[in-house]
Amino acid sequence: MSLPAPAPTSPYHAEEGHVGTAIATPTVLATRDFSLWYGSHQALFDITFDVPEHQVTAVIGPSGCGKSTWLRSLNRMNDLLGIVRTEGSISYRGTDIYERHVDAVEVRRRIGMVFQKPNPFPKSIRDNLAFPLRINGIRVGVEQRIETALRRAALWDEVKDRLARSALELSGGQQQRLCIARALVTEPEVLLMDEPCSALDPGSTARIEDLIQELRQRYTVVIVTHNMQQAARVSQHTAFFYVGRLEEFGPTREIFTKPTNKRTEDYITGRFG
Amino acid sequence: MQATLTVLPRTPSLAAPRHRRLFEAAVRYTLLGCGLIAVLVAGLTAWTFFAGSLPFFEKVSLGEFLGSIRWAPITVPEGYGTLALIADTAVITGISLLVAVPLGVLAAVFLSEYCSPRLRSFLKPVLEILGGIPTVVYGFFALRTVTPWLQEMFPSIGFWNGLSAGIVMGFMILPLVASLSEDVLYAVPRSLREAAYALGATRGEVILRVVLPAAMSGIGAAFILALSRAIGETMIVALAAGRTPAWPPDPTQPMMTLTTTIVNIATGDHEATAFIWAALFAIGALLFVVTLSLNIASHFIVKRFRELYE
Numbered sequence: 001m002s003l004p005a006p007a008p009t010s011p012y013h014a015e016e017g018h019v020g021t022a023i024a025t026p027t028v029l030a031t032r033d034f035s036l037w038y039g040s041h042q043a044l045f046d047i048t049f050d051v052p053e054h055q056v057t058a059v060i061g062p063s064g065c066g067k068s069t070w071l072r073s074l075n076r077m078n079d080l081l082g083i084v085r086t087e088g089s090i091s092y093r094g095t096d097i098y099e100r101h102v103d104a105v106e107v108r109r110r111i112g113m114v115f116q117k118p119n120p121f122p123k124s125i126r127d128n129l130a131f132p133l134r135i136n137g138i139r140v141g142v143e144q145r146i147e148t149a150l151r152r153a154a155l156w157d158e159v160k161d162r163l164a165r166s167a168l169e170l171s172g173g174q175q176q177r178l179c180i181a182r183a184l185v186t187e188p189e190v191l192l193m194d195e196p197c198s199a200l201d202p203g204s205t206a207r208i209e210d211l212i213q214e215l216r217q218r219y220t221v222v223i224v225t226h227n228m229q230q231a232a233r234v235s236q237h238t239a240f241f242y243v244g245r246l247e248e249f250g251p252t253r254e255i256f257t258k259p260t261n262k263r264t265e266d267y268i269t270g271r272f273g
Numbered sequence: 274m275q276a277t278l279t280v281l282p283r284t285p286s287l288a289a290p291r292h293r294r295l296f297e298a299a300v301r302y303t304l305l306g307c308g309l310i311a312v313l314v315a316g317l318t319a320w321t322f323f324a325g326s327l328p329f330f331e332k333v334s335l336g337e338f339l340g341s342i343r344w345a346p347i348t349v350p351e352g353y354g355t356l357a358l359i360a361d362t363a364v365i366t367g368i369s370l371l372v373a374v375p376l377g378v379l380a381a382v383f384l385s386e387y388c389s390p391r392l393r394s395f396l397k398p399v400l401e402i403l404g405g406i407p408t409v410v411y412g413f414f415a416l417r418t419v420t421p422w423l424q425e426m427f428p429s430i431g432f433w434n435g436l437s438a439g440i441v442m443g444f445m446i447l448p449l450v451a452s453l454s455e456d457v458l459y460a461v462p463r464s465l466r467e468a469a470y471a472l473g474a475t476r477g478e479v480i481l482r483v484v485l486p487a488a489m490s491g492i493g494a495a496f497i498l499a500l501s502r503a504i505g506e507t508m509i510v511a512l513a514a515g516r517t518p519a520w521p522p523d524p525t526q527p528m529m530t531l532t533t534t535i536v537n538i539a540t541g542d543h544e545a546t547a548f549i550w551a552a553l554f555a556i557g558a559l560l561f562v563v564t565l566s567l568n569i570a571s572h573f574i575v576k577r578f579r580e581l582y583e
Contacts (some may be wrong), residue, residue, distance in 0.1 A: 080470060108470065117464055
């Protein structure tokens with residue numbers, strides 16, 4: 001990777017009067033006029049905003065608003081669907097990841113992802129973590145990296161004595177933390193989380209939310225959630241999507257206390273959802 | 274408002290009317306009967322073979338039946354050893370699986386992981402039609418097309434030979450392997466593929482390290498079903514492999530499988546009371562036991578596979 005280019009400043013921020021936040025933290029991922037089509041159906045319309053470094057950015061909005069689609073555009077997971085066309089750009093450290101010469105595999109090795117439903121491989125706990133290391137050609141310090149990742153995912157103490165056991169024996173919450181550890185083991189820079197708690201009970205959800213707070217020290221986190229309280233609890237910035245458009249983006253505190261957009265206000269006060 | 278309530282009797286009968294009960298019972302017992310017929314026929318078949326082979330085992334020991342290589346039921350002294358037949362069956366089956374399993378699994382990987390939906394909707398029916406070709410056609414294809422090709426390459430190969438029959442039988446069971454494996458690969462949850470892709474795996478890595486391992490037990494079940502199909506296959510070997518047991522088994526020469534032996538006896542000119550009919554039943558029982566145990570094994574493997582993601 002080339003050295004990070006200077007963070008572009010977002011025109012969107014300027015318009016909305018959030019210049020202060022945008023400048024205070026460098027941008028990792030910059031989305032510019034990004035539109036996306038599934039076949040002939042347009043799912044995203046001219047999305048423009050910046051994901052700030054070492055912060056948690058929450059993406060909220062009603063079902064079908066495009067929030068997951070946008071998240072999956074950040075690591076080019078939408079490519080796998082085969083029928084997707086995009087316009088505009090998403091820049092990671094100054095490089096447009098949709099440029100022709102960019103390999104989606106390289107993008108995904110730097111931008112990790114955690115899914116809605118825990119999806120550990122039907123292998124041992126250790127093998128789940130060894131897999132990303134192996135495909136990335138990392139052969140040195142494997143055990144140490146596995147331990148570090150499990151510690152960061154707050155799972156080490158629960159599994160250290162049974163690394164050889166199947167990951168499917170873990171509870172749902174443990175499986176999701178295992179998936180987080182698996183995404184962290186190769187030290188990506190960004191962690192994308194697509195409704196990571198929606199399949200979990202309240203206790204496991206609380207643990208993962210605490211974990212997200214710690215992760216932000218080392219990683220940039222983008223989390224899609226249908227749970228507005230969760231967005232308010234874990235994030236510093238919030239983006240509100242509605243029918244494929246970004247309606248509002250700003251510091252979470254402001255979005256939840258004095259939204260400038262009427263739709264945002266209606267959504268967060270529960271008038272629709 | 275005027276109350277116009279119909280007064281219901283205090284103790285209403287909630288029992289179903291008689292005609293409804295009779296109809297439901299008729300449906301139920303008719304369906305039960307149909308199911309029982311299938312079980313009954315299977316049981317009857319098994320019983321026919323075991324009962325029919327009892328006189329055989331009164332005269333020939335199980336040790337000679339399974340351990341001797343001399344199959345000579347109509348010469349004097351008679352020999353009833355099936356070891357050579359078993360070996361020939363195993364060799365031809367092995368050849369067919371060497372063809373069918375790698376090609377079938379690779380075809381399945383292509384269909385489920387690489388193929389565009391449009392091409393897949395064309396290729397899958399073609400594959401299934403291939404599975405519906407009568408085996409006698411395959412047998413003729415082996416005898417008149419594949420054997421001459423083989424003879425051009427290796428002149429020492431006989432007019433009847435196990436190799437040609439095995440290769441063509443492999444093509445016959447290839448659709449079975451491909452279709453079953455494709456179902457299994459397709460059943461590997463998309464979430465597992467996504468997990469691997471999101472970690473930066475390439476398509477090849479996803480297939481080799483995630484999808485195939487997760488599908489392995491299902492592919493194993495497909496393998497066993499193919500195996501049992503190959504062992505029981507009759508027409509191709511009867512036409513193309515010949516009717517002379519080979520010992521030691523040499524696929525370039527005529528071979529005789531267990532199934533061909535049954536055909537041979539059944540189409541031969543024997544008196545109805547001849548002892549050779551008992552031998553036929555004994556071989557039938559042997560085939561029955563082998564394929565039944567393979568199918569049961571496959572059933573348990575599939576069951577284990579189903580539980581994997583739940």
